[in-house]
Amino acid sequence: MRRTPAWFGLLVCAGLLATIADAADPTGRLVFLSTQLRPIGEAQKMRNLVLKEFSPEVDYITDLPQRLLTRIETERQVGMHNIDVVGALHGELQPLATLGALVPLDDLAGKLAGRGIPNRLLALGKFGSPHQLYIPWMQAGYIMVANKQALPYLPSGADINALTYDQLGTWAITLQQKTGKRLLGFPAGPHGLMHRFFEGFLYPSYTGGVVVPFRSEAAEAMWTQFASLWRSVNPNSTGYNFMDQPLLSGDVWIGFDHIARVLGALRQKPNEFVAFPAPAGPKGRGYMPLLVGLAVVRGAPDIAESMALIDYLTQPATQITLARTVGFFPVVSAKLPPDLDLGLKMGAGAIAEMQSAKDALPALPPVGFGERDAEFDSVFMETFQLIVLRGQKTRPVLDREAETLKRLISETGASCWQPDPPSTGACLVQ
CATH class of the missing domain: 3.40.190.10 (Periplasmic binding protein-like II)
Structure with missing residues (x-):
C-alpha cells in the first residue's frame, strides 16, 4: 500500500x-x-x-x-x-x-x-x-426468503425453519434441474452485503469462528463446498445489491439478505413469499x-x-x-x-426462529477495526472472488489471504470477538 x-x-x-x-x-x-x-x-x-x-x-x-x-x-x-x-x-x-x-x-x-x-x-x-x-x-x-413456487422442490423431510447448507444445496440443484434456471441468489454486488454472509453465517456455521479458524481445514472444506453450490446460484448475483427486486421479478426464488433489503418484497407480495432462518452447518446455525x-x-x-x-x-x-x-x-x-403489516411480521418471525434455534450460534459484526473495517470485509470478498468466481485452488488462496488478515489485525490490535474465543491481545489466525 x-x-x-x-x-x-x-x-x-x-x-x-x-x-x-x-x-x-x-x-x-x-x-x-x-x-x-x-x-x-x-x-x-x-x-x-x-x-x-x-x-x-x-x-x-x-x-x-x-x-x-x-x-x-x-x-x-x-x-x-x-x-x-x-x-x-x-x-x-x-x-x-x-x-x-x-x-x-x-x-x-x-x-x-x-x-x-x-x-x-x-x-x-x-x-x-x-x-x-x-x-x-x-x-x-439477516434472513432467507423464498418464493412459494420453490417449496415443492424442498428436499424430502426438510424443515424450512431448520435447514442445513447441504439441504440448501440440494434444493438449489433440484430447482435448476426442474426449471432449467439458477434460482438461488445472494447480494454479491458492489454495494451488497455478501461479506456479512461469510463473516456471520458461513464461517461460524462451518468452523465455529471467523478469524481464528480462517484458514483451517474446516474453512478449506467450506469454501470448496460453497464453490460447488455457486454453480446453482443465479450468475446475476454479482450485480445484486438488494435482493428484494430479484425476488419480486422472479429472477430469484430463494435469496439471502438483510431484512431491510428484502422487506420490500415481503410487503408488496406477502402471500407469494415465505421468510425463514439461514441454514446450519457442522458447528451450528451461525447468524449475525x-x-x-x-x-x-x-x-x-x-x-x-x-x-x-x-x-x-x-x-x-x-x-x-x-x-x-x-x-x-x-x-x-x-x-x-x-x-x-404481514411482511414485517414474516421478517420478525424468521429472526425470532433463528435466535431461538437450539443450534443458534451468534456471531457479532467485526469489532476493533474502526476506519479500516472495509479492509477486513475485503479479505472475505477477495477470498470469495478468487476461489468461487475464478476457480483458484482453495488452500493457496486461504494461506495468502490469512497473511493479509494477520497484518491488518496486528496493525489495528483488534481483539477476538464472538464466536472466536476471547483474546488478551490481537486476535490470532491459526
Missing part, C-alpha cells in the same frame, strides 16, 4: 471540520449522528416520522461507519463539540469507548430498567467496563445479530437533552414506529400491534 502524503491528511481533517461546522446548529437543535438508516428514504422517515414528536428539534445526520471515529476524534482534538448523540452498531461504538469519548449512562440505564431491555444486550453496552456506555436502540438481522446502540458524546453541547432523546427513542411507542417505518425491531418489551 502506498503511504498517504501528509497534505492529504490535512485536507481530510479540514473537510471533517467543515462538515462538523455545517452540522452545528446555533438554534440549539440537538445533533444526532447515525451510521444507520443512511439511505435517503430511511433518513427522511427518521426525520419526518420517528423524531417529529420530540422536542427540542433534532438534526438527524448520517455518515459512513468508517468516518465515525475520525469525526469524533477530530471534534475532541479541536475542542469543537457539536455532536450530541451517536447511533451506531455495537462494533462501531467500541472504538469510541476505547477512546474515552462516551459519557457513562448508568443513571439513564437505571431509569429505563422497567422497559424490559434484555440484560444480555445491556451488558454489551458496557464493553466489559463497570459503566453503561451505550443504551441498546434497535435490532435487525445486529444491535444498534445510542451513546452520548463527551463534550456534547446538551447532555441532559441528549439523554432525553435516548429516553424518547427507547419508549415502546417510538420503537413500534421504528419497526413500522424502517423495519428495525424493538429492543424493549413492546408487543408488535396486530395491525402491523
